[in-house]
Amino acid sequence: MKQRKKALSLIIACILLVNITAITSAATAIGGVPDVDVVLLNQDPDPVEQGDVVEVRFKVENTGTATLDDVELKLLPSYPFTIYSGTATRNIGKLKSSLTGADAAIIDYKLRVDKDAAEGENEIELEVNTGTMTKTYDDGEFMIDIEQYNVPELNVYIKENNILQPNTKGTIAIEVANVDLGDVEFLQMTLLPSEDYKLLSSSDYVYIGNVDSDDTDSEDFEIYVKDVEDGEVSVPIKIEYQDSNEKEYEKTIDLKFSVYSSRDLKKYGLKETNYTGIIILAILAIIVYFYWRRKNRKNKKHA
Template sequence: MKKILLILLILLALPLASASLDDVNIELTQSPDSVTPGTFFNIQIKATNTGTTDLNVKFTLEEDDPFTIDNNEVNLNIPAQSSVLLNFNIETDSDANTDFEELELTYETSTKDLTKIFNINVQAIETTLVVTSVQSTPERIEPGSSAQVFIRVKNKASISLRDVTVKLDLSSNELPFAPLTSVTEQRINSLKKNQETELTYNIITLADAEAKPYKIPLLITYFDEQGTQFTKSDVISLIIDSTPILDYTIEESKLVENKKSTVTIKIVNRGLTDVKFLNVQLQPNNFQLISPQTVYLGNIDSDDFDSIEFTLIPQKDAQLPLTITYKDSNNKDYTKNIFLSPKVHSIQEAKQTGLVKTSKAIYITPILLLGLIYIAYRKLRKK
């Protein structure tokens, strides 16, 4: 009877001495702390058996998007009061979005299974906030004039962005721009996924600004939903330009009808921008051209002039058809066809104005003749 009672007591005590999954503590270590799409990371799981007997456990790290796991199942015997380490190498999908993704660890014995959830911080390295367009009104800004700059930004991230600031950096002394009636930094409270918005900047150009394109730094800062700050730099271009204004006048006309003579043409640049590669070609008309048909002047600065001279034999009421080609400071091509009507003097007018010199022999010959007659007369009287 005593033996039977002893056996019953031993049988009753056996469950109390057996190991249980409740005696297994799970701790996870991740490297790196946050992961990026398209990369591998490692997690190490420490499993501690706090029970009094050994325990055979099957560990399964469940594979789910956006993760791919090599050898996600491990079977181990964990001695009582001991720990084991499990290492898993995990790849993050290249198209994963910024978010906290879950990893599920299942560990089980023949009689029971438990699950533990871990959060993995995925930080997508992506061009989340982009400048989609830059426009200015007017498109080409004249020196000393005001303009508006419109910058559109779009959130291409998979999450919302907040506290977005976009600064037009005009601080450089090499930039001939200044803010006008607004600041150079604009702020957006938040941008939802795929949301786009437009920012407006009012500026003015300096009066002595050189006509050419200018690169302006654009500084952008913003925060994601997790409070991480991002900073990016970009560059936009604004064009300072002005249409050249050239005046063409007859500076001096020495043209005499049907005689070889000259005409001087003056070209004045009264625009705000310089002109380059200026070429003047005199087209055929009612005159005979003696000098070269084409004259190259090159550059004429703003508020400056140059002159050219043509030699020709004109007819009465001759017109000068000119073809003029040049570029502005931004290398835009221009072609102008103009007609100038110079004064063409008659022979009589030319004599009166001194354009044609009259021969003194006309006046000297009669005087000499009269002198000879007088001398001959004196000699005859003496006889």
């Protein structure tokens, strides 16, 4: 008898468990279970330099079985990040379950990285709200890689020069080469005074503007070179510009070029010997000789 009661109790318990499972499944099928997941897809550039702007892209996906009607993504900006453009809160709206084959929502943010940010990985925090639940990502889920900022590298040099001797005038072409990955904006060049030359151009200032990465630009100046003793002419210039982060720079560079004496010009093959005068003298000498010889013969005949 006791064994029958135990068996009957076990059967009743199994029936109740099956019914509860069926009821739960039915409720899920009718209403669904909501859930949402956020994934950091990428950052651009990667890594981002200190003080630069980075674009981060997130994928927001409904991983539950129920459609979410009012999904909202909110960036929680904290050092070293600030919003560069747009707003921190993005209203996604209705988000269907990924089980139905629906696409996830892609959300982009543009953030400014502080110029003194620590190098390496820095956390960015997010919050997603579905109307019925709030999910916060603040435990190192999303990390942005930051590297040390490098000042844009510009090479400045004298590209062309037709002044070879002191106490002469001519033109020098000064070229600026952007050998950096980033562009340079609002570039200005000023020729500074020097005891070695006198400026003949109408202005010592030129506005060049933007110089793209891996590009060059040059400007001409007409000058008169004075009597320099060591044969080296100093041409100091000042350049002013901004990088893509609107950070301003100023740099002074002392450019130099050489001038030579007439003897050195001939020695180095920079100036050809002028034989015109010698040839003219030789011709005159020959004419005088034949004239003298002819006249001398006439005098002998008359004698």
